[in-house]
Amino acid sequence: MQTRPLGKTxxxxxxxxxxxxxxxxxxxxxxxxxxxxxxxxxxxxxxxxIDTSPFYGRGMSEVLLGIALKGVPRESYTLCTKLxxxxxxxxxxxxxxxxxxxxxSLHRLGTDHLxxxxxxxxxxxxxxxxxxxxxxxxxxxxxxxxxxYVGFSGYPQKIFRFICDQAPVDCVLSYNQYTLQNSRFxxxxxxxxxxxxIGVLNAGPFSARLLTNAPLPAWLKEPEEVKAAAxxxxxxxxxxxxxxxxxxxxxxxxxPDITSTVAGSANPENIRKWARWLEEPIDQGLLAEVRxxxxxxxxLGHLEGLPKNN
Numbered sequence: 001m002q003t004r005p006l007g008k009t010x011x012x013x014x015x016x017x018x019x020x021x022x023x024x025x026x027x028x029x030x031x032x033x034x035x036x037x038x039x040x041x042x043x044x045x046x047x048x049x050i051d052t053s054p055f056y057g058r059g060m061s062e063v064l065l066g067i068a069l070k071g072v073p074r075e076s077y078t079l080c081t082k083l084x085x086x087x088x089x090x091x092x093x094x095x096x097x098x099x100x101x102x103x104x105s106l107h108r109l110g111t112d113h114l115x116x117x118x119x120x121x122x123x124x125x126x127x128x129x130x131x132x133x134x135x136x137x138x139x140x141x142x143x144x145x146x147x148x149y150v151g152f153s154g155y156p157q158k159i160f161r162f163i164c165d166q167a168p169v170d171c172v173l174s175y176n177q178y179t180l181q182n183s184r185f186x187x188x189x190x191x192x193x194x195x196x197x198i199g200v201l202n203a204g205p206f207s208a209r210l211l212t213n214a215p216l217p218a219w220l221k222e223p224e225e226v227k228a229a230a231x232x233x234x235x236x237x238x239x240x241x242x243x244x245x246x247x248x249x250x251x252x253x254x255x256p257d258i259t260s261t262v263a264g265s266a267n268p269e270n271i272r273k274w275a276r277w278l279e280e281p282i283d284q285g286l287l288a289e290v291r292x293x294x295x296x297x298x299x300l301g302h303l304e305g306l307p308k309n310n
Contacts, residue, residue, distance in 0.1 A: 001046030001278065004259045007199030009149050009170055011115065013078060015253045016278060017049035018042035018271070019203060019264025023064045024057020027217075030266040032064070039068035041268040043077060045275035051173075051203070051262045053082035053120055054105060062108035070110060081105045082120035082153065084134065091125050095137035102141050113145060118173055119152035123159050123305025131166045151199070155304040157188045162309075164196060171199030171259075178258060179207045180233070180248050180287075181226060181294045182301055190257050203262040205252035212245040213238070221302040229297050233290045240286055247290060249274055250282040 003012040021027075023035045042050070052061045062081065069077070083101040084093040105114065117138060122130050130152060138150040149170035152163060160172055172193065177185035185202060193200050206212050208220055210230045220227070230244075237244040252261045265271055303310045 001275065004256065006149075006201075006259045007171055007193075008197045009199055011078060011149070011199075013049040013260040014046050015260060016047055016249070016274060017051055017201075017260040017262040018047040019262040020050060020052040020061045020065050021056040022264045022266035023052075024059075024061035026056055026061075028266075034266045034268070035064045036068045037268045038266045038271060039065060041271045043072065045271055047271065047275070048077040049080070049260050049262075050077055051080045051264075052109075053085070054101060054108075055082065055085045055087070055120060058087060059104075059108060062105055066108050066110040074111060078115045079109065079111065080116035080118065081109065081114055082118045084122070085120040085124070091121075093119060093122070093125060093129050093134040095133050098134060098137040099141065102146055106146065114147050116149045116151065116171060117141075117147045118150070118171075121154055121305065122152050122163070123154045123156050123309040125306070127159060127162055127309060130163055135163075135167045135169070149199075153201075153203075155301075156310040157184055159309060160189045161192060164193070164198060169198055171201055173201040173203055173262070175203040176207045177204075177301070178202045178252055178255070178261075179205060180211055180244075180251050180290055181207065181230065181297065182299050184299050184301070186255060186257070187299070194257055200258050201260055201262065202252060202258045205249050205261050205263055206245055207248075211248035213243065221304075223297070223300055223302070226297045226300050229294050233293045236289060236293065237286065240283075242283065242286060244290070246277045247283065247287060249277055250280070251287065253278060254282060 001014040003014050006013055052065055085091055119130055119134050141147045151169045151171040153173035174185040190200055213234055234244040
C-alpha cells in the first residue's frame with residue numbers, strides 16, 4: 001500500500017490506517033475470533049498504522065490489540081493510542097493521569113513503547129490545560145523512551161490553531177471532517193499544519209456510516225439535510241453499480257497532504273475490500289456527480305464538546 005511521510009517525524013504511514021475502535025465493541029458485539037483476525041488481515045493488507053484508545057471499549061480495544069499483536073515483529077507496525085478520555089463523560093488530562101495512562105496502555109498492548117500518543121477529544125475540556133499541563137507531561141514520557149511522538153485529536157477545527165500556536169506538536173488527528181460531504185479539515189486547517197511541519201492524520205472517511213449503505217445510527221448528529229443528501233448520493237452510486245462507501249474511502253485517501261486516513265472494522269472481509277478499493281482508480285465522473293449533490297450542504301456539521309471550543 002502507498003505510504004506518505006508524517007510531518008517531520010520520519011515516520012511513513014500507509015494512506016489507509018486500521019482503526020481499532022470496533023474491537024472495543026463500540027458499534028456491535030464482536031467475537032474474539034473476529035477481533036483477532038481483523039488485526040491480522042489489516043496487517044496482511046498493508047494497514048500497518050494502528051489507532052486505538054483506552055476509551056474504545058473502556059480498555060477492551062487495547063487489550064485485544066495486545067493479544068492480536070503478540071508475536072508480530074514490533075518494527076512491522078506503527079502504534080498510536082490516546083489518553084485523557086476514558087468514558088463518555090470522563091475526562092482527565094492531568095499530568096498524573098498522563099503517566100498512569102501511558103503505563104496502562106503499554107501493559108495492555110504488550111509493548112515497551114508507543115509510536116504516537118494523542119490527547120483524545122480535547123474539545124470537551126478547557127483546552128489551555130492541554131497546553132500548560134498535558135503536553136509537557138507527555139514530553140517527559142517521550143524523554144523516558146516510552147513514547148516517540150505526541151499530538152491531539154478532535155472534531156472542531158478551532159482546536160488545531162489554539163493548541164499548535166502555543167505548543168510544539170508532532171501530529172494531529174481530525175475525524176469526520178475530510179469526506180465527500182465535509183472538507184473543512186482540508187480547507188481550513190491542513191495548509192496551516194503543513195506550514196508548521198505538523199503531521200496530518202484523518203479519521204472517519206465514512207462519517208459515522210453517513211457515507212455507506214448501512215442504516216444511519218440514532219446517535220448520528222448531522223443535520224437532516226445532510227442525511228438526505230447522503231441517501232441521494234448512495235442511491236446514485238447504487239444505480240451505477242457502485243458502493244458510495246468505495247467512493248468515500250477512495251476520496252479521503254487520495255489527497256497527498258493527508259498522510260493517513262483511519263477507518264475501523266472488526267470484519268476482516270471489510271478490510272480486504274477496502275484494500276482492493278484503493279487499488280482501483282476513482283471514478284471521476286461519479287465523484288463529480290456526488291459532490292454536486294453535496295454542494296448545498298457542503299461543510300455543514302454539528303457542534304462537539306464545549307460550545308466555546310467550536
